[in-house]
Amino acid sequence: MSVLDVRDLRTHFFTRAGVVKAVDGVSFTLEKGEILGLVGESGSGKTVTGFSLLGLVDPPGRIVEGSIRLNGKELVGMSDRDLRKRRGREISMVFQDPIATLNPMLTIGQQMRMALEAHGRVGPRAAVTRSEELLAKVGIPSPRARLRSYPHEFSGGMRQRVAIAIALLHSPSVIVADEPTTALDVSIQAQILHTMRDLARETGTALIWISHDLAVVSSLATRLAVMYAGRVVEEGPTAAILRDPRHPYTAGLIASLPAMAEPGTALTQIPGTTPSLLSLPPGCPFAPRCTHATEACTSEPVLERHGTRGWACFHPVGGVPA
Amino acid sequence: MLGFVIQRFLQAVVVMAVMSVIVFCGVYAIGNPVDIVIPPDATQDIRAATIAKLGLDKPLWEQYFLFVGNLLQGDFGRSFVYNIPVLDLIGGRLPATLELVLTSVLTATVLGVSLGIYAGYRPDGWLAKTIMAVSVLGFSVPSFWVGLILILTFAVNLGWLPAGGRGATVTVLGVPWSFLTLDGLSHIVLPAINLALFKLAMMIRLARAGTREIMLTDTIKFARAAGISESVILRRHLLKLISIPIITVFGLELGSTLAFAVVTETIFSWPGVGKLIIDSIAVLDRPVMVAYLILVAFLFVTINFTVDLVFALIDPRVRAGARA
Ligand SMILES: Nc1ncnc2c1ncn2[C@@H]1O[C@H](COP(=O)(O)OP(=O)(O)OP(=O)(O)O)[C@@H](O)[C@H]1O
Ligand SMILES: [Mg+2]
Numbered sequence: 135m136s137v138l139d140v141r142d143l144r145t146h147f148f149t150r151a152g153v154v155k156a157v158d159g160v161s162f163t164l165e166k167g168e169i170l171g172l173v174g175e176s177g178s179g180k181t182v183t184g185f186s187l188l189g190l191v192d193p194p195g196r197i198v199e200g201s202i203r204l205n206g207k208e209l210v211g212m213s214d215r216d217l218r219k220r221r222g223r224e225i226s227m228v229f230q231d232p233i234a235t236l237n238p239m240l241t242i243g244q245q246m247r248m249a250l251e252a253h254g255r256v257g258p259r260a261a262v263t264r265s266e267e268l269l270a271k272v273g274i275p276s277p278r279a280r281l282r283s284y285p286h287e288f289s290g291g292m293r294q295r296v297a298i299a300i301a302l303l304h305s306p307s308v309i310v311a312d313e314p315t316t317a318l319d320v321s322i323q324a325q326i327l328h329t330m331r332d333l334a335r336e337t338g339t340a341l342i343w344i345s346h347d348l349a350v351v352s353s354l355a356t357r358l359a360v361m362y363a364g365r366v367v368e369e370g371p372t373a374a375i376l377r378d379p380r381h382p383y384t385a386g387l388i389a390s391l392p393a394m395a396e397p398g399t400a401l402t403q404i405p406g407t408t409p410s411l412l413s414l415p416p417g418c419p420f421a422p423r424c425t426h427a428t429e430a431c432t433s434e435p436v437l438e439r440h441g442t443r444g445w446a447c448f449h450p451v452g453g454v455p456a
Numbered sequence: 457m458l459g460f461v462i463q464r465f466l467q468a469v470v471v472m473a474v475m476s477v478i479v480f481c482g483v484y485a486i487g488n489p490v491d492i493v494i495p496p497d498a499t500q501d502i503r504a505a506t507i508a509k510l511g512l513d514k515p516l517w518e519q520y521f522l523f524v525g526n527l528l529q530g531d532f533g534r535s536f537v538y539n540i541p542v543l544d545l546i547g548g549r550l551p552a553t554l555e556l557v558l559t560s561v562l563t564a565t566v567l568g569v570s571l572g573i574y575a576g577y578r579p580d581g582w583l584a585k586t587i588m589a590v591s592v593l594g595f596s597v598p599s600f601w602v603g604l605i606l607i608l609t610f611a612v613n614l615g616w617l618p619a620g621g622r623g624a625t626v627t628v629l630g631v632p633w634s635f636l637t638l639d640g641l642s643h644i645v646l647p648a649i650n651l652a653l654f655k656l657a658m659m660i661r662l663a664r665a666g667t668r669e670i671m672l673t674d675t676i677k678f679a680r681a682a683g684i685s686e687s688v689i690l691r692r693h694l695l696k697l698i699s700i701p702i703i704t705v706f707g708l709e710l711g712s713t714l715a716f717a718v719v720t721e722t723i724f725s726w727p728g729v730g731k732l733i734i735d736s737i738a739v740l741d742r743p744v745m746v747a748y749l750i751l752v753a754f755l756f757v758t759i760n761f762t763v764d765l766v767f768a769l770i771d772p773r774v775r776a777g778a779r780a
Contacts, residue, residue: 188681192672193580222683229681234674238773239696248692249682284772300682 135206137307137340138164138187138225143200145179145186154411156182156195158364159446161437164308169334169341171355171372173348173387177408179364180344181230184310187342188227189217205307223253226301227310231317232293236285242269242296243281249300268299273329291322298330305337312344327354348387352376360384363409363419370443380443380450382424418447426451457768457775464764468757475753476527480520483746510536527750533743537736542747546729551631552622553721553728557713559635560648564655565706572663573694579668587660594657603650603723610646618643620725647724651717655709662705666698699770707763715752 145157157179164170172180185191187202189209202209204224209217229235237245246265250256256264262281269277272295285293294314301309311330315323331354334341345351351358351372358375360368360383368381379385386404406423409415418424421431426449437446494506507513511522526533532542575584611619623643625632634640670676671694679689718730729748736744767774 185677190677190680218680218683218685220683221681226683227678227681229674229678231674235678237675237679237693237697239771240692241772244692248679248684248688252683252685252688284776286773286776297678300678303682 136163136203137166137205138342139201139203140187141201141203143183143186143202144198145182145191145195146198147195149194152412154195155364155414156411157186159437160200160359160361160364160366161444162359162366162369164340164342166307167334167338167340168357169331169343169355171348171351171358172342172344172361173346173351173358174361175346175408177411178361179411180346180361181312182364183361184227184312184342184344187308187310188221188225189214190221190227219253222249222301222306223304224306225308225310226304226306227312228294228297228301228314230313232290232297232314233285233317235297236293238285241282241284242288246281246300246303249303253304264303265299268302269296271302271333272296272299273325274299291318291326294318294326295329298326298333302333302337302339306339308340308342309334310342310344313346315350316345316347323350349391360387363414364411365419365446366437367420367447368443368445369437370445374443378452380445380452381420381447382426382449382451383420384445385451460768461765464761468761471757472753475757476524476750477520479746479749479753480523481516483742483749484516484519523746532747532750535736535741535744537739537741537744542743545744546732546747546751549727549729549732551633552726553714553717553730555633555635556644556647556651556721556726556728557710557717559644560650560652561655561706561710561713563648564652564709565659565702568656568659569663569698569702572660573667573690573698575660576664576667577671577690579664588664591657591660594653594660597653599650599654600719600723602653603647603720606646606650607723617646619646620723622727647720647726650723651713651720655713658705658709659702662701663698666701667694670694670697696770700767703763703766707759711752711756711759714755 140163141161143157143160144155147154147156160179160183162170162172172183174180182191182195186197187204187209189212191197197210200210204220207220209220212220236242240248243262243265246268247256247258247261250261250264262278265281266277269280274280274292274295280288285296288296294317298314314330315326318326327350330341330343333339341355343351343355355372357370358368358372359366360375360381362383368375368379368384375384376388379388383404390403404423409419409422415422417432417434418427421427424431426447428449430448435446435448437444494503498506504513511519514522523533530543532546534540535542535545538545571587575587578584607619610617621643622634622640624637624639625634626636626640627633628636634644675697676689676693679693716730717726717728718734720726721728721730722734733745733748735741736748769775
């Protein structure tokens with residue numbers, strides 16, 4: 135059984151300007167200990183997908199449709215109380231900006247203890263032991279002493295490690311990592327990437343690694359889900375997708391990777407711009423930018439499964455398999 | 457930390473010194489007090505003697521140093537009008553103002569912050585909207601008018617509460633206090649409400665804006681993602697994060713209300729310093745005015761100093777800045 139099974143998730147924001155369909159048809163599955171890369175350009179709905187999984191979509195947004203099964207339990211429609219009990223213990227999240235996530239006025243130790251006590255009483259000793267253990271795991275030197283430090287006494291990379299430690303406190307089955315390295319130096323990015331991969335492997339925690347950078351994600355994730363305009367347009371094992379992308383958007387993304395370009399030539403770019411989610415025409419949202427588009431693309435393709443892979447396109451690259 | 461305290465203390469001393477010069481010169485420039493002190497039919501000799509006795513014949517700078525020297529010894533001079541030491545005069549009035557102002561500012565803060573946090577936490581509920589409507593009222597209705605309406609309603613028509621004065625007092629630490637007796641308390645209610653209304657409105661708005669902003673931050677989102685309950689988030693995260701602007705405004709309000717509670721004190725015949733200073737200005741009682749202004753400056757400096765210290769105590773970033 136998958137730890138997480140997301141089916142046709144739709145999260146809309148009911149704003150004054152109209153309904154923003156930030157997530158509008160997201161499906162994927164996540165196996166135990168697996169790392170799934172969720173890629174897509176800015177505004178494609180990756181963060182909103184992440185928040186939806188934790189039941190943390192702020193008004194005026196809400197999940198309007200779909201199913202999220204976490205360890206076999208349906209989260210959509212679950213009471214706030216029950217959702218809260220699952221957050222932190224079964225699923226947790228690490229955010230993009232480590233400067234903003236920790237409370238500047240509380241020590242690391244206090245914040246870790248709060249997270250521990252969110253799910254039952256923990257004595258002060260046990261809290262220190264567990265916090266120290268996790269800080270050591272994420273690679274913070276002299277963890278016991280650091281429990282008494284405040285966030286501003288850490289570098290950005292170290293703060294992100296603390297946030298990861300907090301997310302790991304209850305050994306959840308799934309951690310959503312929302313671009314946790316984007317705000318950091320390149321050298322530190324790689325370290326954090328490796329730390330998280332090793333920890334996920336060691337604890338059996340599955341990771342959803344959100345990123346707009348296909349190059350970063352593909353070095354880490356065993357599977358990929360590619361998002362466009364609120365939809366997952368292609369899903370499958372990383373190696374297969376990189377070698378043989380089926381959705382024209384995925385193909386475009388891969389072609390625009392610097393590593394794919396012939397030295398000395400300009401990078402390929404997908405023509406056109408991301409559509410506004412407020413005024414999306416009916417049919418395939420990528421059609422206006424797509425060289426394969428035909429009459430058929432005025433109706434919307436659904437994600438169809440083909441073995442371990444899936445894509446939502448009437449005219450996949452390389453033709454429709456028999 | 458000690459360095460920080462010393463540095464802030466020196467700053468306070470400089471501010472006080474500058475203030476004393478400004479106040480002294482400012483007050484010296486207005487009017488000639490001699491005409492008030494001396495009867496118009498006094499002889500030239502008496503006139504000269506009085507001027508000499510008051511030190512008004514000396515050059516300005518000498519008068520200033522005399523004045524500062526006396527201040528430092530706790531001698532603020534004698535009132536021209538009442539002919540008693542100014543310090544006794546103001547000291548006799550200060551407790552009344554102090555208890556009125558503290559009551560109203562504290563009530564306004566506790567109540568305003570609670571209501572404001574609620575209104576910011578559930579901004580779309582009908583209760584939040586009611587709270588905000590009341591706060592708009594508190595802002596837009598003039599204070600003297602509210603005072604009169606309060607007296608009309610609760611003192612004249614309903615007869616529940618007295619309309620003015622301090623009522624019975626008990627003496628603690630050599631100072632008479634109203635709020636320690638039931639009768640005194642009933643006297644303090646109306647003026648305190650009058651004085652608190654505007655501050656209540658302001659605290660509500662401040663706390664609401666802060667709450668709305670803080671609740672949308674990643675800090676709160678991250679806490680929620682860790683499964684921390686809403687009540688813990690409100691108590692441990694929100695209250696801490698919101699305390700900085702609240703304490704700042706609390707300090708400012710406390711200072712300005714202590715200094716300028718005049719309108720309310722006048723309406724409710726509250727025998728505080730506000731009334732005293734208005735009377736003193738009317739008759740150009742210079743020592744009282746000077747001493748009062750110095751006292752107000754001292755109050756502000758002390759409050760600011762305390763606020764800075766409190767910041768350093770509760771905010772580790774300020775503490776770090778203080779160490780650096
Ligand atoms: N509170 C909100 N109200 C209205 N629209 C929102 C809200 N939050 C997000 N959206 C919209 O949802 C869409 C998806 O946003 P999201 O943050 O998920 O994108 P993303 O893929 O994470 O992008 P990025 O790479 O920039 O982080 C955006 O178009 C955004 O405008
Ligand atoms: Mg995002």
